[in-house]
Amino acid sequence: MKETTEATGSGLDFTLTSDQQMLHNLAREFTRNEIIPRADHYDRTGEWPRDIFHTAREVGLVNINIPEAYGGIGASVLEECIVAEAMAYGCSGIQTALMLNQLGALPLIHIGSEEQKARYLPQLVEDGKIIAYCMTEPDAGSDVAGIKSTATRQGDHYMLSGGKTWITDGPVADFFTVFAKTDPAAGHKGMSCFLVERSMPGVSTSKPLEKMGQHAAQTCQVFFEEVAVPVENRIGREGDGFLIAMQVFDRSRPPVAAAATGVAQRALDEAVRYAGERAAFGRPIREYQGVGFLLADMKIRVEAARGLAWKAAWLIDRGQRNTMEAAVAKAFCADAAMQNAIDAVQVFGGNGYSREYPVEKLMRDAKIYQIYEGTTQIQKMIILRELYRA
Numbered sequence: 205m206k207e208t209t210e211a212t213g214s215g216l217d218f219t220l221t222s223d224q225q226m227l228h229n230l231a232r233e234f235t236r237n238e239i240i241p242r243a244d245h246y247d248r249t250g251e252w253p254r255d256i257f258h259t260a261r262e263v264g265l266v267n268i269n270i271p272e273a274y275g276g277i278g279a280s281v282l283e284e285c286i287v288a289e290a291m292a293y294g295c296s297g298i299q300t301a302l303m304l305n306q307l308g309a310l311p312l313i314h315i316g317s318e319e320q321k322a323r324y325l326p327q328l329v330e331d332g333k334i335i336a337y338c339m340t341e342p343d344a345g346s347d348v349a350g351i352k353s354t355a356t357r358q359g360d361h362y363m364l365s366g367g368k369t370w371i372t373d374g375p376v377a378d379f380f381t382v383f384a385k386t387d388p389a390a391g392h393k394g395m396s397c398f399l400v401e402r403s404m405p406g407v408s409t410s411k412p413l414e415k416m417g418q419h420a421a422q423t424c425q426v427f428f429e430e431v432a433v434p435v436e437n438r439i440g441r442e443g444d445g446f447l448i449a450m451q452v453f454d455r456s457r458p459p460v461a462a463a464a465t466g467v468a469q470r471a472l473d474e475a476v477r478y479a480g481e482r483a484a485f486g487r488p489i490r491e492y493q494g495v496g497f498l499l500a501d502m503k504i505r506v507e508a509a510r511g512l513a514w515k516a517a518w519l520i521d522r523g524q525r526n527t528m529e530a531a532v533a534k535a536f537c538a539d540a541a542m543q544n545a546i547d548a549v550q551v552f553g554g555n556g557y558s559r560e561y562p563v564e565k566l567m568r569d570a571k572i573y574q575i576y577e578g579t580t581q582i583q584k585m586i587i588l589r590e591l592y593r594a
């Protein structure tokens with residue numbers, strides 16, 4: 205989408221363009237009609253929401269960051285935030301499953317060659333293929349540079365060996381964006397990025413891992429046993445993998461922060477509704493300041509969270525460095541989602557602990573925001589590093 209938010213004379217404007225407003229309406233309507241009615245089913249079964257993915261693809265709500273030349277709408281990071289928040293409001297597990305393609309494709313979109321883009325991006329948009337993002341290993345999560353997978357050059361191929369874990373959409377992925385060491389002795393400068401196809405001999409996946417929440421977003425281990433990856437499937441230059449991963453984070457963290465905001469907003473809305481209806485000691489519980497202040501604090505967190513996510517997105521969309529702001533947004537929005545979910549459960553009392561009410565799921569789903577895309581502690585390390593960077 206080419207149209208962007210125009211700055212006014214004051215230099216600041218929170219108004220969405222008409223295209224962005226239409227996208228927002230589309231995402232909210234889709235959430236209301238397609239996600240919310242099925243959220244409980246996918247939460248209970250842990251099935252991957254294939255039908256919702258394909259409907260979302262048909263209406264243009266997945267793969268949105270893929271440039272128009274390759275079939276996408278070339279959405280800005282802010283536009284990704286708008287869609288992510290709207291969908292996560294309905295079910296953050298389904299939202300994560302649907303929007304993972306946008307993370308998996310980021311290295312291709314921003315670093316890939318024209319040939320690589322022309323070969324793979326249309327397959328995501330037109331054929332509904334799925335791409336997963338493979339960085340984490342059993343012994344290296346926060347410590348990205350500590351990965352052990354190797355890719356050893358042999359003529360026109362790299363031999364890729366190693367194992368990844370916690371790979372979202374791994375069970376259903378057709379393609380994997382994989383980080384591996386091409387020069388293990390060179391530390392983080394020895395890492396490279398590859399596009400690996402599931403059909404390549406030596407690629408396999410485990411069954412989905414059982415987890416606390418976001419059940420619709422299946423994750424698994426991915427194994428690479430002497431996989432011959434053509435040199436033309438290396439994304440970027442040899443040794444650029446760590447740099448690519450850091451660039452990806454600057455673009456992926458704002459939409460994750462926005463998704464967390466969607467969870468925080470849902471928790472607030474559910475709590476406001478319930479507190480207005482539930483009576484105790486002869487009065488609606490919202491009339492008790494102890495409950496009312498929980499609601500007010502939840503609202504404060506939602507507003508602050510959205511503002512931070514949007515600012516981080518807006519900066520990178522303008523071509524400005526946003527590493528600090530993306531880390532601030534990710535850390536704050538994750539905590540906002542978690543705290544709002546906890547407080548919503550409190551407002552619901554015993555019913556909050558029941559699977560018959562929506563807030564129990566919110567609490568299970570919210571926790572992951574403090575862990576994936578870099579834990580809260582890692583965001584704080586980045587913030588600290590950025591504070592002293594100047």
Ligand SMILES: Cc1cc2nc3c(=O)[nH]c(=O)nc-3n(C[C@H](O)[C@H](O)[C@H](O)COP(=O)(O)OP(=O)(O)OC[C@H]3O[C@@H](n4cnc5c(N)ncnc54)[C@H](O)[C@@H]3O)c2cc1C
Nearest residue numbers: 337338339340344345346370371372575576577578579581
């Ligand atoms: C549901 C789910 C989906 C995921 N999806 C993906 C995916 O699609 N692709 C992918 O590559 N990865 C994925 N991940 C992995 C995720 O990014 C990692 O789990 C995360 O980065 C943390 O790594 P770790 O689990 O190894 O924890 P560790 O790195 O072992 O950290 C353990 C604890 O120590 C803390 N810690 C670590 N180092 C420091 C430090 N220097 N200072 C202070 N505290 C520190 C951490 O904050 C954390 O609290 C997913 C994980 C989950 C649970």
